Amino acid sequence: MRDLRSIGLLSSTILILSSVAATGETTPTFHPSLRTAAFADSTYFVMTDRFANGDTSNDLGGAADFRLTSGYDESDPGFYHGGDLKGLTSKLQYIKDLGFTSIWITPPVGQKSVQGGSAAYHGYWGLDFTTIDKHLGTDADFQNLVTTAHSMGLKVVVDIVVNHTADVIQYTPKNKAYIPAGQGAIKKPAFLNSLLNYHNLGPSTFTGSSLLTGDFYGLDDLYTEKPAVRQGWIDLWSGWIKKYKFDGFRIDTARHVEAGFWNTFLPSILKVAHSSGIPNFVVFGEIADTNPEDVAPFVTEQSFQSALDFPFQAALTRYASKPGGAEQLAELFNADDLYTTATTNAYALRTFLGNHDMGRIGYSLQKIAGWDGPDIVYRRDVLAQSLLMLLRGSPVLYYGDEKGMAGGGGDKLARQDMFATQVTDWQSEIRIGQDPIGTASSFDFTNPLEKVITDLTSLRTKYPDLISGSQQVRVASGDLFAVTRSTGNNEYLIATNSSDSPSQITIPVTSLGKSWAKLYGDGTLLTATPGTVTVDLPAQGIFVAQATDYVAPTTPTKVKIAPIATDLNTQGWIPLTATLTGSGYAQVEFMIRTSGGTWSSIGTADRPTFAAGQTKGGLYRVYLHPAKFKKGTKIEIQAIARDASGTQSQSAIVNYKIGS
Numbered sequence: 001m002r003d004l005r006s007i008g009l010l011s012s013t014i015l016i017l018s019s020v021a022a023t024g025e026t027t028p029t030f031h032p033s034l035r036t037a038a039f040a041d042s043t044y045f046v047m048t049d050r051f052a053n054g055d056t057s058n059d060l061g062g063a064a065d066f067r068l069t070s071g072y073d074e075s076d077p078g079f080y081h082g083g084d085l086k087g088l089t090s091k092l093q094y095i096k097d098l099g100f101t102s103i104w105i106t107p108p109v110g111q112k113s114v115q116g117g118s119a120a121y122h123g124y125w126g127l128d129f130t131t132i133d134k135h136l137g138t139d140a141d142f143q144n145l146v147t148t149a150h151s152m153g154l155k156v157v158v159d160i161v162v163n164h165t166a167d168v169i170q171y172t173p174k175n176k177a178y179i180p181a182g183q184g185a186i187k188k189p190a191f192l193n194s195l196l197n198y199h200n201l202g203p204s205t206f207t208g209s210s211l212l213t214g215d216f217y218g219l220d221d222l223y224t225e226k227p228a229v230r231q232g233w234i235d236l237w238s239g240w241i242k243k244y245k246f247d248g249f250r251i252d253t254a255r256h257v258e259a260g261f262w263n264t265f266l267p268s269i270l271k272v273a274h275s276s277g278i279p280n281f282v283v284f285g286e287i288a289d290t291n292p293e294d295v296a297p298f299v300t301e302q303s304f305q306s307a308l309d310f311p312f313q314a315a316l317t318r319y320a321s322k323p324g325g326a327e328q329l330a331e332l333f334n335a336d337d338l339y340t341t342a343t344t345n346a347y348a349l350r351t352f353l354g355n356h357d358m359g360r361i362g363y364s365l366q367k368i369a370g371w372d373g374p375d376i377v378y379r380r381d382v383l384a385q386s387l388l389m390l391l392r393g394s395p396v397l398y399y400g401d402e403k404g405m406a407g408g409g410g411d412k413l414a415r416q417d418m419f420a421t422q423v424t425d426w427q428s429e430i431r432i433g434q435d436p437i438g439t440a441s442s443f444d445f446t447n448p449l450e451k452v453i454t455d456l457t458s459l460r461t462k463y464p465d466l467i468s469g470s471q472q473v474r475v476a477s478g479d480l481f482a483v484t485r486s487t488g489n490n491e492y493l494i495a496t497n498s499s500d501s502p503s504q505i506t507i508p509v510t511s512l513g514k515s516w517a518k519l520y521g522d523g524t525l526l527t528a529t530p531g532t533v534t535v536d537l538p539a540q541g542i543f544v545a546q547a548t549d550y551v552a553p554t555t556p557t558k559v560k561i562a563p564i565a566t567d568l569n570t571q572g573w574i575p576l577t578a579t580l581t582g583s584g585y586a587q588v589e590f591m592i593r594t595s596g597g598t599w600s601s602i603g604t605a606d607r608p609t610f611a612a613g614q615t616k617g618g619l620y621r622v623y624l625h626p627a628k629f630k631k632g633t634k635i636e637i638q639a640i641a642r643d644a645s646g647t648q649s650q651s652a653i654v655n656y657k658i659g660s
Contacts, residue, residue, distance in 0.1 A: 054086030099457025254285030362406030
């Protein structure tokens with residue numbers, strides 16, 4: 001990947017999280033919108049058991065050849081199928097050739113092979129967290145995977161679970177917890193064997209306190225409030241990082257663990273990673289909620305660098321699957337302000353279209369648009385994949401989507417084999433872009449979606465400013481959606497049409513130049529004037545272009561803070577908003593200090609809001625978190641704006657009393 005220091009105004013100041021907080025300053029100093037070292041990653045998500053079988057001798061996991069003992073039955077979607085770490089390692093070049101920079105693998109730890117009439121092929125029923133599950137191979141196989149991936153320039157992100165273990169603890173009719181005879185020392189490390197380290201409150205109702213303390217679908221819920229549990233997990237996962245030197249964690253069921261755990265565990269883990277020579281260790285959590293106001297606190301208050309962007313998945317799937325939905329995308333991106341602090345923002349969110357739990361984007365498209373026929377479903381898939389790769393965030397592709405896998409739903413119905421499958425239903429199910437796979441391996445055929453993916457990853461590599469640039473919504477009406485992305489000295493345009501009919505769209509842009517070059521898509525540039533571009537978009541069409549004679553407006557930029565008011569749509573946070581004169585590209589940083597104190601940064605907004613829903617347009621916005629202050633604290637707030645030329649403007653200081 002090109003040296004990130006060379007890609008424009010925003011990315012010339014790319015910094016790691018630990019170095020950007022603006023604190024202790026007697027005079028406010030401007031800090032550009034944050035881009036972390038991992039923001040440009042593109043990730044390929046692999047379910048190891050379903051990808052490639054490199055060693056048939058481990059198919060039974062060292063157990064007897066009986067499906068309810070070994071968990072192995074390649075004809076049953078709910079059992080192990082033989083994929084392993086050797087197989088995955090042998091296919092790393094395939095992933096590299098698709099253009100991805102990172103792989104995320106399902107949990108590799110030792111499992112309770114069978115429980116409840118199904119097997120732990122997915123990796124979320126951990127029993128021995130100190131070693132690799134025998135179905136997947138050996139510790140040496142895992143080390144070889146990491147080493148080989150690194151030699152190819154691929155990062156490795158490991159899925160982990162701290163909320164629960166496999167289901168060992170049982171309950172009497174009077175709901176008293178106990179461990180069955182002979183299983184008192186079955187878990188590793190040893191702290192996992194004590195009943196006192198679990199909540200023992202029975203199945204979760206997924207409401208109220210039970211969301212945090214109940215057993216997740218019967219799995220043993222750990223008492224993560226306890227220091228012994230926190231330290232146990234810190235020690236365990238620190239050991240993995242030191243030993244294998246992989247590159248990050250995806251953390252399962254994150255919203256089912258209380259905040260205090262994360263604010264202890266995550267800083268400790270990052271400290272260990274950095275001291276182990278992994279300065280850009282990534283962490284993103286699974287917060288399975290489609291409301292940005294519920295996801296954002298994990299990033300802004302619970303020490304997560306990033307989260308899987310379920311709100312993005314919901315809004316983009318809605319838009320790509322049928323006509324309409326552009327306004328929902330605009331509202332989604334307005335909510336990006338919720339993630340902005342001095343050390344975080346929405347550009348680090350992990351975006352995706354489907355996964356191993358909810359099902360694939362292909363399933364959603366078939367369910368909603370299938371009656372339109374395979375050609376339209378394919379075009380809608382291309383639209384979805386294009387926006388995944390080009391809109392803000394770090395994209396994650398679920399393995400097999402590039403092969404047109406659709407499936408019949410979520411969970412085990414969305415976990416198909418890449419190798420020749422013995423599951424009869426999977427042999428005949430619909431594939432987007434090609435015929436059903438039959439008894440062949442998916443690696444034996446090239447699906448047209450593979451070229452779509454490689455074209456998009458190539459575009460991300462060739463035009464890094466397209467990925468690092470600030471994203472500004474320009475049009476969001478019915479079927480038509482358009483954004484620009486800019487680092488201040490260039491501009492890119494992305495325009496789409498989710499309709500079943502062609503349409504023409506005129507898009508406001510910053511550049512006063514008249515020359516734009518098409519980079520990707522099936523749309524057609526009609527005219528370009530100073531400040532606007534008109535494009536002809538076919539049904540389900542997309543158009544991506546670059547301003548080849550970028551001319552920045554020269555109108556001076558001045559910033560003004562708007563009156564501070566409460567926002568009933570957030571969790572008690574206070575929106576701080578500013579408006580600018582001038583029409584050029586600019587960023588606005590909000591600074592705060594207690595009376596007579598030193599200035600610190602709340603965060604930098606790098607684009608104005610778009611008028612959609614209850615949000616006014618034209619606002620540069622961040623959020624103040626009153627809970628971080630004592631009630632009655634008097635603070636001063638100031639905004640600093642910087643335009644593309646580097647010219648700065650400071651607002652008047654605004655006084656505010658916490659709790660007023």
